[in-house]
Amino acid sequence: MKKKIALGLALALATSVGTTAFAAAANPFTDVPTKHWSYGAVQQLAKAGIIDGYNDGTFKGDKTITRYEMAVLVAKAMAKEDKADAAQKATIDKLAAEFSSELDNLGVRVTNLENKVGNIKWDGYARIRAEQTPSGSNPTGEKDTVGRTRVRLNMTAPLDTDWTFKGRIQYDSQDNNNLNSGAAANDNGKIDFASAYVTGKAFGLDTISVGRAPVWLGQGFISDDKGSAGGVAPDGIIIGKNIGVTNLQIGYNRSNALYKASSALRPYGLPTDLTTEFAGFTAPIGSTLIFDASYLKDKDSHYYKTTAAGLTYTGLQNFTISGEYGENKSKVVKDILKTGKAKAYQAKVKWMGADKSKVNTWGTWVAYNKFEAGFDPADFTTTDFTTYQTANLQDGGLKGTEVGVEYVPFKNSILTFKYEGYKTSDIKANDFNANSKGYIAQLEVFF
Template identity: 40%
Template structure:
């Protein structure tokens, strides 16, 4: 390899990471001691993903690299080219020309790599769930969600979700239940497309799938939200105010209405939450649906201790809550609160207590047990049910 090419390679290494403040890991390679003159540079290169060493955990700095090994390093540097200045990019172009054959043989398309590298980020979530109800409506369910995030333009991001759920031993249909753009214009945040809808403390609306519309939000300590969306055959308008009135204290006021001839919602709610008691958090909300003289009311309150963090094994949370909702409050089921299908909608014709515990059994794996000691609002029929589910992410 030409001397100037080797110097350019060194420049790419140094300059592609020099402007990035990265916390270097401790001894990523066993043969690079902390006192070695190249320790900091090697650590930064490893942290940025430009080099990965050998399978036995060594760096082998005295080993002569093959052209293919150098091409791999150049390819990784190309993927980080957005962090480089003009001079470094010029050096990288020389390396691309020198190792073009090897890069192509490795499956790297030199001309289009910068354009196409790592635009879409995928994450996934699987839930294995068991449901029991007193009337025998037991069920085992598997749910898979695949989330997508991708930049579209400066300040504009696409978010999407593919989801499927089915009983154990059966197949399921995959659906695109989220697909929307999110961004900011003139200080106003917006979501446009198929998006999650959450109002207040969740009693009014907490629905994550198949809501197509436009929602805008402005403000910092006092956030004002307005929007309209379509779900199934119904068209809804919404409004929400969320205000941090003191340290750890938040209050909300929410509204939802559907504009169809068979209108089922003209609902308002007021909520409050406080998390200033150490690991304890409390929340509550009251709401009323006035459409067509239904005059159906609902109330919820919850006290929770701790939280099961997916990245922290043995972390846990526990809670107790109370919920009551008259018949006609949430007919369509806009609250996707964890309730079994056999037990009915979570915020419609229901009354009783819930008890739950969540525990991180392995990294990115959280086990939840929830018992709902519920009846219908008039206390003439049982809605008692138990949920047990493991959620793991990747």
């Protein structure tokens, strides 16, 4: 950005001199003549203390400036915002939002801006994915290559200093493009209001969320921010409390996720919703180890009576090692599957990692997962599987390995390649005889 362009913006946010006559004051910079188009703005900004110039008494108006330098300018304007009129304040707010990351690095608090009623902040996410998996309807194991698209628009609207509304609008293309087909397939995608809830602090609690709020427990092993089938969060309430360095959350909600479950797991009719209660606990052990524990149960323990515990270790440079174990002792598992409990565990080792804000950063990982039939009948967790494999969690079980690599080709993006090699089992047995392989290539962009 040229400094003269920045001045065009800054003219509207100069805050302290109002209608002071420019000609009466001394020329603040030797290289800005009194007849120059920017002279009035430069003098006003200098007198307001928003700009300082260089030590040699020059302004260097044609010098290209960085976003960091512009953020310094905006920070000074924010400090004098109480002297600005309504139009100038609106411009300062827009600039503060544009340079929020740089202002944060400068240690400039933008809480007052963020807490203004009616100030809605938008951000988004788009994912373009190609999956190659065995066809679920083809016993020969012929490969299907499927294209999928997901777009999410997130909104944040402060209501006052303690309460905020958050929402997400999501489009999922489902199986809209079969890349092996000679003709375009029908678009089975849909648009959902995936989340919509109010969150804040009250009654001595650190978090209260009411509405269609996503639920994340532990490492996402028994419930992640997908919330339920199709990415639509359940309706309910979540409360959280920080006790020293530990975090505790409990909640109650109602989801329409169960329609995805296998008919073999529906001994109590064909419900279209599922009422659950849950709890999660996270606590650091020293500086390099984190312990988590979680609990999920539906009414009468028909489908879920699940507990899980896990550890995350960061004591090795550039490495993160994590693992989690869980058991489901629901009535389905005991009465229908006759196994007493459905067990599951996962372990993952990750080296470095892609930072979407830094081009050319990358990471790689390897993981092993095992989920017995009946562990997650309503698909409350994505567990990073392909659609074919995730569907098998309702109809049976799976176990195997995944290997992946991620890379940032340009700012605010992540390119991922992943291989999955699994064995699957049907709902009646956990013998894991059927082999399954999956490949994923996807580009995610954040805006």
